[in-house]
Amino acid sequence: MSADRAPRIVLAEDSVLLRDGLVGLLTRFGYEVVAAVGDADALLAAVAEHTPDVVVTDVRMPPGFQDEGLHAAVKLREERPGLPVLVLSQYVQRAYAAELLDSGDGTGVGYLLKDRVGQVEEFVDALREVAAGGTVVDPEVVRQLLRRRRDPLARLTPREREVLALMAEGKSNGAIAKALVVSEAAVGKHIGSILTKLDLPPADDTHRRVLAVLAYLRS
Amino acid sequence: MTVWQALGGRGYLRSAWPWRAGAFLVSGALFGAVVLVGIVAGVAVGAATAVVLVGLPLLVLTALAGIPVAAVERWRVRTARVGDVPAGAHRVPDAPGLARWLVVRLKEPETWWELAYAVLLALVLWPLDALVVTFAAGVPLFLLATPLLVAVDGEAKVVKLWTVDTWPAATGAALAGGVLLLVGAYVLGVAAGARAEVVKALLGARGQDSARVAELVRSRVRLVDAFEAERRRIERDLHDGAQQRLVALTMRLGLARLDVPPGPLADQLATAHGEAEKALAELRELIHGIHPKVLADYGLEAAVADAADRSAIPVDVHLDLPGRLPRPVESAAYFVVCEALANVGRHSGASRAVVSGGHDEERLTLEIRDDGRGGADIGGGTGLTGLADRVSVLDGRLFLSSPPGGPTLLRVEIPCRPTEPRA
Numbered sequence: 074m075s076a077d078r079a080p081r082i083v084l085a086e087d088s089v090l091l092r093d094g095l096v097g098l099l100t101r102f103g104y105e106v107v108a109a110v111g112d113a114d115a116l117l118a119a120v121a122e123h124t125p126d127v128v129v130t131d132v133r134m135p136p137g138f139q140d141e142g143l144h145a146a147v148k149l150r151e152e153r154p155g156l157p158v159l160v161l162s163q164y165v166q167r168a169y170a171a172e173l174l175d176s177g178d179g180t181g182v183g184y185l186l187k188d189r190v191g192q193v194e195e196f197v198d199a200l201r202e203v204a205a206g207g208t209v210v211d212p213e214v215v216r217q218l219l220r221r222r223r224d225p226l227a228r229l230t231p232r233e234r235e236v237l238a239l240m241a242e243g244k245s246n247g248a249i250a251k252a253l254v255v256s257e258a259a260v261g262k263h264i265g266s267i268l269t270k271l272d273l274p275p276a277d278d279t280h281r282r283v284l285a286v287l288a289y290l291r292s
Numbered sequence: 293m294t295v296w297q298a299l300g301g302r303g304y305l306r307s308a309w310p311w312r313a314g315a316f317l318v319s320g321a322l323f324g325a326v327v328l329v330g331i332v333a334g335v336a337v338g339a340a341t342a343v344v345l346v347g348l349p350l351l352v353l354t355a356l357a358g359i360p361v362a363a364v365e366r367w368r369v370r371t372a373r374v375g376d377v378p379a380g381a382h383r384v385p386d387a388p389g390l391a392r393w394l395v396v397r398l399k400e401p402e403t404w405w406e407l408a409y410a411v412l413l414a415l416v417l418w419p420l421d422a423l424v425v426t427f428a429a430g431v432p433l434f435l436l437a438t439p440l441l442v443a444v445d446g447e448a449k450v451v452k453l454w455t456v457d458t459w460p461a462a463t464g465a466a467l468a469g470g471v472l473l474l475v476g477a478y479v480l481g482v483a484a485g486a487r488a489e490v491v492k493a494l495l496g497a498r499g500q501d502s503a504r505v506a507e508l509v510r511s512r513v514r515l516v517d518a519f520e521a522e523r524r525r526i527e528r529d530l531h532d533g534a535q536q537r538l539v540a541l542t543m544r545l546g547l548a549r550l551d552v553p554p555g556p557l558a559d560q561l562a563t564a565h566g567e568a569e570k571a572l573a574e575l576r577e578l579i580h581g582i583h584p585k586v587l588a589d590y591g592l593e594a595a596v597a598d599a600a601d602r603s604a605i606p607v608d609v610h611l612d613l614p615g616r617l618p619r620p621v622e623s624a625a626y627f628v629v630c631e632a633l634a635n636v637g638r639h640s641g642a643s644r645a646v647v648s649g650g651h652d653e654e655r656l657t658l659e660i661r662d663d664g665r666g667g668a669d670i671g672g673g674t675g676l677t678g679l680a681d682r683v684s685v686l687d688g689r690l691f692l693s694s695p696p697g698g699p700t701l702l703r704v705e706i707p708c709r710p711t712e713p714r715a
Contacts, residue, residue, distance in 0.1 A: 088536040094543050101547070133585070138528065140589045163535055164576050166586045167601065168594040188572050191542030191565065193550060217601045 079105040080204060083123055085116035085130040085142060086161075095129070095190065102197045113141035120149055120156070127204045131187070132162040132169065143169055150177040157181035157203045161190070165213045174208070183209035183243075202243055208283045209243040228270050236263040241286045295374045295485040299478060310477035313484035314429055316372035317421045320487060323368070324418020327361055331414050356397060358406030361413065362495050375488025377496045380406070381506060386687065386707065387654070409494040417490065424483040428476035435469025438462045516685045520623055527583040535575055542568045584626070591615075592622045592656075596647055599630050603645070604637040605662075610648040615713040617656060621706050624682045625658055628690070631675045632660040632702045640664025640700055655688075655707045666698035676702075 082104050086092040089111075096106045104127075108119035112135045120128060128149060132142040146158045154177055162169065165186050173184050183203035189211065190196045199209045215238050229237065232253075239249045246264070250257040271286075293301075298309045334354030341347030362380060369375045382403070385396045397403050434450065439462040441448035447457040448465075456462050545565040552558045587595035593611050600607035616622070629647055636645045642664030649658035670676045670692045680690040688706030 088532070088540075090540045091536050091543075094540045098543060098547060133531070140585075163531055164580060164585065166590075166594075166598065168586055168590045168598070186576075187539050188542065188569060188576070190539060191546045191569055191572070193543065193546035217598075 079103050080126040081105050081107045081123065083107060083116065083119045083125040083128050084109045085111070085113065085119075085128075085134065085145070087111045087131060087134045091187075098190065098193060098196075099129075099200075104200075111135065113145035116142070116145050117149070120153070126157070127200065128156060128158045129200070130158065130160055132160060140169065143173065147172060147176040150182065154178070155181060155206075157183075157206065159183035159185065159200055159203045159209070161185055161187045163187050165211045165217075167214060167217050170210060170214045174210070179208060181206045181208075183207075184214065185209065185211045186213055199243075207243050210241055210283070212238065212242055215241040229267060233263050233267050233270075236260060237267050237286065240264065240267075241283055243283050294376070295481055295488070299481045299485070304481065305474060305477055310480055312372045313374060313480040314425065316368060316374050316484045317425050317480060317487065319368060320413075321418045321421040321425060323364060324413045324421060327357075327410055328414035328418065331357060331410065352394070352398075355407055356403065358403060358408070358410040359397070361410040362406035365409070365413070365491050366495060369488050369491050372484065372488075374484040375492055377488070377492050380495070405494055409491070412490075412494070417487065421483075421487065424479065428479040428483070429473070432469045432473035432476050435465045435472060438465040438469065512685055516682060517620065520620060523583045524588075527579055527585075530575065530579050530582070535572070535579065538568060538572045538575060542572060583623075587622060587626050588619075592617060592625055595622070595626045596629050599626070599633060600647060603633045605642060605644060607633060607645045607647060610646070611658070612650045613656075613710070614651055615710040617651070618708050618711055621656060621686055621688075621708045624679070624686055624688070625656060625704060625706060628676075628679050628683065628702070628704045629658065629660060631679055635668065635676070636660070636662045636664060636700070639668065640666075640698070642698075642700075651708075651710065654709075655705050657703070657705050659701060659703045661699055661701045664698050664700055665696075666694045666700050667696045668692060668694035668700050 080103075082099055084092065084095055084099070084106050086095060086109070092109050092111070096109050099106050107123040107125055110116050110119050113130075116128070116130055119125075128146070130142040130146055132140050134141045143160060143162075146160050149156055150158055158173075158181070160169075160173055160183065162184070163186075165184065170184050173182060176182070181203055183199055185196070185199060189199070202209050218241070219234065219238060235253060236249055239252055244252065246257050246260045250260045253260070295309060295313065298304055298307060304310070331354060334350060334357065338347040338350035338354055342351060359380075359382070366377050366380065369377045380402065383396055383400055385392045438448045438450065438456050439459075442456060442459070442462040447455055448462070449455050450465060456465050542565060545561060545568055549558065549561050549565060552561055584595055584598065586598050591613070593613050596611055597609050600609045617625075633645060633647075636642050640662050642662035645660060645662040647658065647660050649656070651657070670680060670690070676690070676692070683690050683704055683706060686706050686708070688704060691703040691705075692700070693703075694700040
C-alpha cells in the first residue's frame with residue numbers, strides 16, 4: 074500500500090446493519106471500502122476482482138452460518154501470501170485462532186472479538202497493525218491461553234504476565250510502556266526476563282515475538 | 293366387528309364368519325401338528341447330539357422356535373379376523389450381528405412367552421382344534437351325506453356306531469346332520485373366538501405394554517431432539533438479532549464519542565458506551581452457555597478444552613477421539629463436562645480437576661475427577677439429574693462416586709459410532 078492513496082478494503086459481514094456501520098467507520102478513518110459483501114463466496118470473488126490491501130471478514134456467514142468466513146480467510150492467506158486479513162468473530166475461540174495463525178506465515182493476520190469495533194480507535198489501530206504485516210490476537214484469546222498454561226506461567230511475576238498479555242496482542246514495546254505507564258527500557262527488561270523464563274529465543278521483530286509467545290502458549 | 297358380536301347378531305349363518313372360523317381352526321390344527329413334529333425333532337436330535345456339542349445350537353434354535361410360531365399365529369388371527377392381537381414387540385438389537393441378536397432374543401421375556409405358546413399349541417391346542425372341527429363340521433357333514441352313501445354303498449356307518457341302511461333312517465340322519473351343521477357353525481365361531489383369546493392372552497398383553505414402552509422411548513428421544521433444536525434456534529436468533537444490534541450500537545456510541553467535546557455529554561456517552569459493552573459481554577456468555585459454537589464447528593475435544601479453559605480451577609484435559617461423534621452425543625457429553633466442572637468449582641473445594649476419556653469401538657467414555665472433599669449426590673439438587681436423563685435417552689449411563697472426604701469421580705458412557713473420522 075502506498076501512502077498517497079487510501080488503503081483499499083474488502084469487507085465481508087452478513088448483518089446489513091453492522092456492514093453499513095463498519096463501512097461508515099472505515100471510511101471515516103480514511104479507508105476505501107471497495108467491496109462490502111455478505112457471504113464467503115462473494116468475499117473470495119471480491120478479493121479476486123479488487124485485489125484489496127486488507128480484508129476484514131466475519132466468521133459466521135451464509136449459507137451454513139458455521140465458520141465460513143474463517144475458512145475463506147485461511148484460503149485467502151494460502152492463495153495470496155502477504156494479504157493481510159482481519160477476522161472478526163462474535164466470540165473468540167482458541168481453536169479458531171490456532172487455525173488462522175497457522176495459515177500463511179502468521180504475519181499480517183488479526184483475530185478480534187467483534188465487540189472490539191465499539192472501541193473505535195483501538196479497532197482502527199489493530200487494523201493498521203494487521204495491514205502493516207503485524208499479528209493481532211484478541212486479549213480474550215490470550216486470556217484463555219494464559220489461564221490454560223498456569224504452571225509454567227506461575228514463574229512469571231504479575232507485571233511480567235501483564236507484559237506477556239500485551240505482547241501477545243501484538244503491541245510494540247512503546248505501546249506496552251504507554252499502557253503500563255513505565256519506561257520502554259523497563260518493558261525491554263521484562264520481555265527479556267519473560268523470554269528467558271519461557272525458554273523462548275529473544276527476538277526483535279514484533280510479530281515474530283508474538284508468534285513465539287503464542288506458539289509456546291498453544292503447545 | 294369381532295367374532296363375538298357376529299355370533300350375537302342376525303345373519304351369522306349367512307355371513308363369512310363360520311367359514312373363516314372353520315378355516316382358522318383347520319389351519320390351527322394343521323400348523324399345530326407341524327409345530328409338534330418340529331419341536332419334538334429339535335429337542336430329540338438336539339439332546340441326543342448335545343454331548344458332542346453339535347446339538348447345542350440346535351437346542352438354542354428350538355428355544356427360539358416360538359418366535360416364528362408366534363408370528364404365524366398372530367398372522368392367522370389377523371387374517372381370519374377372529375380376534376385382535378397386537379404385533380410382537382421384540383427389541384431391536386442395539387448392534388448388528390447374529391451374536392448380538394441371539395443375546396437380545398434369549399434375554400427378553402417375549403421370546404420365552406412365545407416358546408411357551410408354541411409348546412401349548414403343539415401339545416394341547418391343535419388336538420382341541422381338530423376335535424372341534426371334527427364334531428362341529430365333520431360329523432354333521434357326514435350325516436348330511438348319509439343318503440348319498442346309502443345310495444352308493446347300500447349302507448353307511450355313522451361315527452362308527454350306528455349303521456344306517458334304510459331310506460327313512462338315512463333321511464332322518466340327513467335332517468339331523470342339517471340341524472347339527474347349523475349348531476356346529478355357532479360352535480366353530482365360539483371355538484375360534486376362544487382360541488384367539490388364548491393367543492391374545494399369551495402373545496398379546498405384554499406385547500402391548502412393550503409397544504407402549506417403545507413408543508414412550510421414541511417420544512422421549514424426539515423430545516430431547518426438539519430441545520436440542522430449540523437451543524440451537526435460540527442461539528442463532530440471539531446471534532443474528534440482539535448481538536448484531538448491540539455490536540452496531542456500541543460502534544455508533546464509540547463513533548459518537550469521537551465527535552463530542554469533553555464535558556458532561558461526553559461523560560454520559562462514555563457511561564452508555566460502557567453499559568452497552570457490558571451488555572454485549574453478558575449476552576456473549578449467555579449465548580455460549582446455550583449452545584457453544586465451538587462444539588458445532590470443532591466437536592467435543594475442542595469444546596471440552598474450551599470448557600476447561602473457562603473453569604475457575606485448573607483442569608487438565610486428556611481426551612482422544614477418533615473424530616466427530618453424533619451431535620446429540622457430543623452435546624450431552626459436553627454439558628455433562630460443563631456441569632461437572634461447575635460443580636467442582638462451586639462445591640468440591642478441589643484445587644484441580646482432570647477430564648479424561650476416549651472412544652472405543654462401541655462407546656464414548658468420559659471421566660471427570662477432582663481432588664475435592666466429595667459427598668456429591670446425583671439427586672442433590674445439582675444439574676446432574678437432568679443430565680443423567682439426557683444421557684439415558686442416548687442409552688448411555690452416568691456414574692458418580694463421591695465418598696465423604698473425596699475424591700469425586702463422575703463417569704459418563706454413551707454408546708455411539710464416529711460420524712466423521714478425523715481428517
